Amino acid sequence: MAKVPFDVDSYTARLIGRENVSKLEGAIIELVKNAYDADATKCLIYYNELNHSLVIADNGCGMNEKIIKDNWMTIGRSSKKENFVSDKGRVQTGAKGIGRFALDRIASKAHMITVNSEESIEWIINWEDFSSNKKLSETYAEINESIKCIPEFYESLNLSNLNTKRVINKDFADTGTFFYLTQLREIWDEKLIKRIQKSLSTMIPPTMEEIFQIYMFTNDISEDGAKIVSYHEESYDYKINFGTSKKNKELMEIEIIRNEFDFRGKDKSVLKEAGFTKNDEKYFSGSSIFSKKRLSELVNEVYEVPVAEIGEFHGTFYFFKNSATKNDTQKFYYKDFSNRRNMSEKFGGIKIYRDNFWIRPYGEFATSSYDWLLLANRKNQSPAAVSSEKGKWRVNSQQIYGQVYISRLNLHLEDQSNREGIVESKQFSAFKEVLLNIIELFENDRQYVLRKLKDLYDKKNEAERLENELKEQIREAEKKEAEQKSKQNTAQKKAVGESEIASEQNLLLEKVRPVVAKKESEIEELTNEVKMLRAMATTGIAINTYFHEISSLVNDIHEEIYEIKEAAVIDDIDTIKKAADKAYSYKQKFEQWYEVTIKSVKSDKRKRTLWEIQDLIGNLCDAWSESLGSERANIEFIDPYESINYRCFPFEIESVVNNLISNSISAFDDICQTHNRSVKVEIQRLNKGFKLIYSDKGPGLPKKFRDNPRKILEPLKTGKIEGTGLGMWIIDTIVKDYNGSIDLSKCGKQKGFYVEINFE
Incomplete structure (x- = not known):
């Protein structure tokens, strides 16, 4: 041959x-x-x-x-x-x-x-x-x-x-x-x-x-x-330097530099009145904010990537704003940036350099790869203002540029054969997440600063408003007193004058009262709308948990209907009855699914009144158990055997439980756990409310959250690649509305997930 x-x-x-x-x-x-x-x-x-x-x-x-x-x-x-x-x-x-x-x-x-x-x-x-x-x-x-x-x-x-x-x-x-x-x-x-x-x-x-x-x-x-000159600009508001530690390759060293603020010579008074720390004084004066993070803290464990596979890298990000109102400039003590040009068009976005050469097209302006970290999507998911008391501020893709340096020694961040980017591997996904977590450290710092400056502004302006109002009232009183003395009115006329003043005040109050009532009504409507949106989001999360069951039920019902049609042609009554019985059982499963999801937002559950909590939560746990079956979860409800009445919107309490159970089911499914899929739900009476104790035997918190479990309460924080990151945030916002508290201190100290929630 x-x-x-x-x-x-x-x-x-x-x-x-x-x-x-x-x-x-x-x-x-x-x-x-x-x-x-x-x-x-x-x-x-x-x-x-x-x-x-x-x-x-x-x-x-x-x-x-x-x-x-x-x-x-x-x-x-x-x-x-x-x-x-x-x-x-x-x-x-x-x-x-x-x-x-x-x-x-x-x-x-x-x-x-x-x-x-x-x-x-x-x-x-x-x-x-x-x-x-x-x-x-x-x-x-x-x-x-x-x-x-x-x-x-x-x-x-x-x-x-x-x-x-x-x-x-x-x-x-x-x-x-x-x-x-x-x-x-x-x-x-x-x-x-x-x-x-x-x-x-x-x-x-x-x-x-x-x-x-x-x-x-x-x-x-x-x-x-x-001569080709590399674009560079020193007009920035924040600068973030980062790099793998030379002493420990599993540590990321991060330096944040504030360059956004000018207190117009009032540094000491502003910083003191706003409640900034001694360290903050140094940071505003040019000192850098240094921190060290383990790479394992910055990478989601669902990628299943050893941090060593990402390799060493370093870089610099620059944050800049292109516009601000005159009021914001005064409120937040912004530096003058009127001569700043459009940075995003000139410098592009965040670029990756391998051995000092740009890997195109990352960060290239006016291309789909300009925002390869998907910062705009992230911003849309959390659109909170930077000084907002609620929600996380996210930087937009048009406000940040910079460089990330890797080398050919980053073996798992390999170039595509056409030299148009890096192969989309698990390592590259983990690498991107590390960069996003570094950006988040800067976002947290900027939001921290601007919240304090906003509080100071509001406090000063409220005091100034009240002071001016009081001065005006004093002037009016003095004026009226002088008028009365000059006219030498009789006691009777004086009483008439006082009556007229009182009438004017009452008339003013009558004019103001409906305006205030209208505003309060609008605020209440918006608050209720937000609550309903939270409930709808929870419904979506629960439906996602049931997706497999819903698909199976639809297929099963379709098959039984087909059996009935085929049997009807030949008058096979026995087959028709059997198929109808099966279809009916599937219909009951649909009703159980409906009980857990859609029914939770019906109008009767959107009324705030006294509810028996043990029945509300117990019935919900039963509905979950019946609809899922023991193969997906064994849900145990610990009945307190006493009546616990609590004034609430029932759909909000159900949202808390639904999100907790959905998270557990998702965690069980992720690790393909076929045994010990147990969930325990317990309630206890408090003096002015009740305590919900929830635990499961799943994998527990992802590693990135174990040192600081409360980070899971932030929006969009998820331990899954495809997770929404909204469930625990929804729980936190509901509990805050009831002046309650969430205790996650035992998470990570025992197997599975454990939380105690107090509703006051």
Whole structure:
């Protein structure tokens, strides 16, 4: 039996080059990366509009003939796979051995001169040869020993920009690689050139300009004008630096810098009156807020990713606002930012850099990947104002930009083969969650500051209003007293005058009273609407828990109806009766499901009155048990055997229990637990209310919440990838409405989940 080797069609090179690197900017960047990997300090790009040609050159280490044959011309082979640290200590960006095919994306013909410490080589290729029906092994490039150095080769091209010639002669005299590309595949108009310049300016971070400079020349541009400058701005309101600890790779070190506030010389009085701490005084004066977090605290355990797999990374985020009312500027002591430009358009969003090169398209303005952390969605889910007493403020995607730095050592954050982002792995999802939790630390700090400043403003203005009102009343009283004395009225006339004053006051009260009543009515309506929305949200969560049962019931009923129809054709009464009995049992299950979900928001449960709590909660637990069955949960209700009457909206008490049970069922299902799916619900009388004690034998709190269990009461905090994060927040808001309290102190100290809720 003969063994036949595989061969490759020459069109493969076209797939790798022109069709794999989708954008022209991406192809240019691939060649610039090669220059960086070659330890170049300068990379020069020159478009000559006179003959529609392009020069790309670097002053790196160059290549010899062996490297060209063994690596440059072997698809998929790269000398950087194992030896990825350059002679100058740079971590090299390339590894796949396909970046050189970016030349095909740019032009049909390429002429290269490369010079290293040993020799000078000329390499010529026509990429159109790869469009024929030849095999790849039958397609050739031309390699010659060259007698020209790079400045001499440049001189022979007769290019007109003398500034370029000066840079070439000064910085490219020894070693490097020079490409001369002709028959360009796109029209290089002014719009395209500006697009490439912008891509190059965002490709490298500001810190890299000292060791690697890029120039983009045309025929009539100066050296300073051609130099690519990385965008950077120091006009920010908050700055957040973060990075993996050098001493402990499982720790994240975070630094928050406040730069938003100017107390107009009243620092001491404002900080004291607002109730800020001594540490806050330092933070407002330029000191940084430092914190350390274990990576395990910042990653949801449902990703099942060891934190070590994310790898080391660091970065900086900048928060800025583009607008504020005059009143807010005074209230919150904002610094003047009137000269600030639109940051999001200039700097884009949050960019990821691997070994100092931007991984497109993350953070690219006006693309779907601008908001790759989905900050806008997060904001929509929690739209609370920054100074709101209720709810969590979330930063919008248009208010934050920055850089995150990873390297090729982040093995599980691998580039996609088309160089258009990172593979969407579990590790990448966990990486994104860490970044969101870092952003949340800043959000918490800003909301903390602005809440205190708002309280101070409200307190001052309330005092000022009452003071002005009192002064006005005193002036009116003095005026009336003076009038009465001057007229020397009789006691009778004086009494009449006092009566008139009292009548005026009563008339004013009569005018004010309906206005106040109307406002109180509107507030009550809004409050009731919020309560109803909470109940509807709970219904949605409960329905989601029953989704499997509902789907099964629908299918089962459909089958029985089909059986009845088939049996009716042949008058099979026994089969009809059996199928009808089964359908009826399924209908009863639907009623049980209806009892737990939809019925909880019926009008009779939206009236606040005295309810027997043991019956209300006991019946609800029975309904859950009957509808779910013991295979999904064993719900035990501990009856106090005494009447506990409590004035409440019953749908709110049911919402608390429904959310707790839904969470337990979801936790049981997540770990595929087939045994000990037990839930215990107990109530006890209090002097002025009752206590609800709830526990289950599930997996308990996710690791990220065990050090601080009360974080689960915040909106959108979930231990599941697909969870809503609303259940415990709804419980917390309901309990607060009843002046109650939630005790989670035993969570994490015993198996499963445990909470005590006091309704006062």
